[in-house]
Amino acid sequence: MPEVLLVHNDEERTEKLPEPVPAADPDNGNVTPGENVPSETQNPGFLEIVYGTLFDPVNTFRRIAPHPPLGIALLIVTLVNAATALMSVFSFRMFPPADLPSEAAYVWAGAAPLIGFANFVLWYVKWLGYGAVLHLVAGLFGGRGTARGTLTVYGLAGLPSLLLLPFQGILVVARAGEFVASLVMGTVGVIVLVWGIVLLVLGLRDIHYFSSGRAVATVAVPALAIVFLVFLFVALLVLGIISILPGFPGDPEI
Numbered sequence: 573m574p575e576v577l578l579v580h581n582d583e584e585r586t587e588k589l590p591e592p593v594p595a596a597d598p599d600n601g602n603v604t605p606g607e608n609v610p611s612e613t614q615n616p617g618f619l620e621i622v623y624g625t626l627f628d629p630v631n632t633f634r635r636i637a638p639h640p641p642l643g644i645a646l647l648i649v650t651l652v653n654a655a656t657a658l659m660s661v662f663s664f665r666m667f668p669p670a671d672l673p674s675e676a677a678y679v680w681a682g683a684a685p686l687i688g689f690a691n692f693v694l695w696y697v698k699w700l701g702y703g704a705v706l707h708l709v710a711g712l713f714g715g716r717g718t719a720r721g722t723l724t725v726y727g728l729a730g731l732p733s734l735l736l737l738p739f740q741g742i743l744v745v746a747r748a749g750e751f752v753a754s755l756v757m758g759t760v761g762v763i764v765l766v767w768g769i770v771l772l773v774l775g776l777r778d779i780h781y782f783s784s785g786r787a788v789a790t791v792a793v794p795a796l797a798i799v800f801l802v803f804l805f806v807a808l809l810v811l812g813i814i815s816i817l818p819g820f821p822g823d824p825e826i
Contacts, residue, residue: 618644625728629771633725633778637717640724640779649699649727656733657692659740661685699727702794706776710790715780725775732767736760 616624616635621644624632664684700723707715707722739760743753769791777787 615639615641618647621645621728622648622731625731625771629774630778633775636724637721637778637781640718640721642720642724645724645727649695649730652730652734653692653695655737657688657695659737659744660691661688662744663740664688699723702726705794706772706790709793710776710780710782710786713780713786713790714782715776715786715790716782717776717780721779722776725779726772729768729772729775732764732771735764735767 616632621632621636621641624635661684664680664687703723703726704719706726707717707719710717710722736757739756742748743756748756773784773787773791776790777784780787780790
């Protein structure tokens with residue numbers, strides 16, 4: 573340790589100064605839970621978490637990493653989920669599938685609340701199920717975070733979906749055509765998707781105290797596995813349908 577000489581009343585004495593604490597660097601893997609995080613800043617409030625997640629995610633996730641606020645995340649998830657489900661009810665009624673017969677359109681409009689409620693419930697199933705998968709994959713990549721932290725980050729990463737609400741509202745009020753609605757919502761949906769993925773990567777990196785590359789891999793592996801399984805299912809389904817068609821090679825002759 574460095575020493576400094578202090579002179580007082582013609583006497584010399586030495587004092588040892590504390591060594592500086594190295595800055596945390598998540599990309600180099602030298603981050604430990606709670607490192608360099610003042611105790612008074614570890615638990616930001618509700619609005620601070622919402623704003624910080626959207627506009628200052630790096631500092632926000634580092635602050636909540638030692639003590640992930642799962643309760644606040646659950647409240648945020650519930651509010652966002654309820655708002656998007658309610659808006660989807662109006663969207664289903666205003667933009668039914670094209671070329672739908674009048675009788676079927678009437679049934680579709682009546683079923684809109686049921687569809688919205690189903691989406692509301694299924695979101696929680698997805699949150700818990702996919703959150704468990706993300707936590708498992710993060711552990712395989714050396715993550716040191718908790719399941720509580722993974723669920724918190726996954727829930728907060730859904731906040732960008734709030735961006736969909738004003739656009740859906742404008743389209744419903746303006747009674748926009750199906751083409752315009754599809755174009756606008758498709759564009760905004762891509763932005764929301766990318767934004768959410770970036771937040772999820774940043775959050776997993778800071779919650780599990782590993783590198784950005786491992787965080788990207790944690791997000792990518794389950795998504796690629798789902799794509800592969802869907803492709804495999806479709807391929808097997810097509811082969812099954814083809815195999816029962818008349819004239820398929822290998823059909824037994826009667």
